[in-house]
Amino acid sequence: MELRRLLLVVTGSAAASNVPTWLNWLRETYPRLDVAVVATPSALRFVTRQALSLRIDHEVVVDTWEDCERARHVEHVEWADAMLVYPATFHFVARLALGLADSPALLAMQCTSAPVGLAPALPPGGLDSPAFQRHWATLAERRNVALIPPLPARSLTTGRDDGWVSPPLPEALRRLEARRRELAEVDVPVLTGGVTV
Template sequence: MERTTESPRLGGRRILLGITGSIAAYKAAVLCRLLKSAGAEVRVVMTPLAKQFITPLTMATLSKNPILVEFFDPENGAWNSHVSLGEWADCCLIAPATANTLAKMAAGVADNLLLTTYLSARCPVAVAPAMDLDMYAHPATQQNLRTLAERGVRIVEPAEGELASGLTGKGRMAEPDTIAAFVGELLSEKKKSLQGKRFVVTAGATIEPIDPVRFISNHSSGKMGYAIAGELARRGAQVTLVSGRTALPVPEGVDRVDVLSAQEMFEAAAEAFERADGGVMCAAVADYTPVAAADRKLRKGDGELTIALRRTRDIAAELGARKGRRLLVGFALETHDEVAHAEEKLARKNFDFIVLNSLRDAGAGFRGDTNKVSLIDRTGREELPLLSKTEVAARIADRIEALLAPEA
């Protein structure tokens, strides 16, 4: 792969940035900002020695995520799961990568959180070596780099220039813009796991008119559905996003169909589902709509106002009844008896699995950027911790991939 300094396209990509104990760690701050500016979500894992060169506070501010160093959070004992980190990332990038870390990676040593995460990673791994010229040229280092390359690790070649020792030679970590572009090219090479598949995703709230200025709706922002549509598209799927009113931008590679009412959403979703391999019913669809909408604004009177409502069509249930071999995922937002209601809906609407969240869970529900959900199917329930909605979307896409695997 040739190196380039063109701006990478990393919208929605999840980059795990590993920082080791090198003077070049200061460049990681610029690299992090470049990755974020390119649209990536960045989480940072530092080795203990890396903290001597750049502070976790700096990296937390730039990445907008907590910095992970130890296996356990010393404040509350919470486990920082290297397995979850490895599953989360689209790319594990270690920059700078010292001779010590490269040697441990080649030998399979797992004595810090970054190394255990590397050994757990299922995604492409890239390293940007940084060290003095003699250390870089040493046969042991060169052998370690060859070993890692043979195992699929991608090497961002160091540059020649002035080094921390005062010497001049090869070993200087590549510049941040070069590394960011390298990652962009690497991820563009990644095989699309859902290539050739078609999905319809519903998102956002429907609007049921009472009169020309008033309507019935709910608090849904559409963020969860948009995150799922974007994640499926990033994995190569052709996605039709049937969206209620929202201010969110269309995810890259997604075809959006704008609707307002539950009836309009049903018609658009049903049409898209006919030519789809699966659907994700994430929208907050109104259960009731006025029997008749007034053609002019209703005037305020002295007494009470009664509005007659009728049931809307149950989009998920109707698609479930006609789905055949296609895959269908549902959502349930509950306030009580959550699991029982979700399991009943799973069976009644013929879902392959259902995503349950509760308004009683802090950080879950409408408008926020996080969610806490459980994935329920006919064999059991997987409860996920509080995650960003992009991470939840990735877990849902993983489950979809697993269900489609026998057909691949």
């Protein structure tokens, strides 16, 4: 893997509780990869900042504008070679697809040309929801977005095999890296003030 700096955004799915294990795996497998973690407030219902920060070399940032004294969204864009939302909730996917920028991570993802990976974890019926399908199709049109389809799994709520989980992190990273290589191979004109340069 050629990524050097990964911004990992953890959202409020129960699957967030598995992220510390994946961070251990990342540190052992890719010791040169610098990982920064942003956690949404709802993610902190399932995993603590301390559990995440013990496994990385940066402070875990909570994805809110409150107490944000710096232009965190700009820092994210300038620092990250790629961004990965893992796990991505239905709500986060919808906000990104709608062009919302109501948190530093979302604004960074709306403004970056770096690859952005989305690995959803969804409740029963979530994948087949017409709203989710519309948002997924909208994001598929963005060149820098890598959509990483969820896998069927047992729902923690129903106890049936009708839930959806993010694929293992190695698969998500493989797809994100493939998108990064695709973007690097294509020389895309830059628009500045409506003028192609």
